[in-house]
Amino acid sequence: MNSEQNKSNQSALYTLISVFFFWGFIGASNGVFIPFCKAKFGLDQFQSQLIDFAFYGAYYIGALLLFIISSGIKRDILNSWGFKKGI
Structure with missing residues (x-):
């Protein structure tokens, strides 16, 4: 494996790590x-749980x-996009 291909793979990996980090951060921010x-809005327990449900x-x-x-359409859309574009 040459270093040029390794660089392109590393940038894709770092991008994917960043996306999943922010995705997890947003999910964990629901607790706050x-x-x-x-x-702020004077919600009761049921109404506040609707935020999490949504x-x-x-x-x-x-x-x-x-x-x-x-x-x-009788076709798998994600298979036609491919793995890389699907993410």
């Missing part, structure tokens, strides 16, 4: 964001929409 919203429910809705669209 929900009590802030609860105090955050994680968006992943489910997105995956469900991708499944429905893929089933409708």
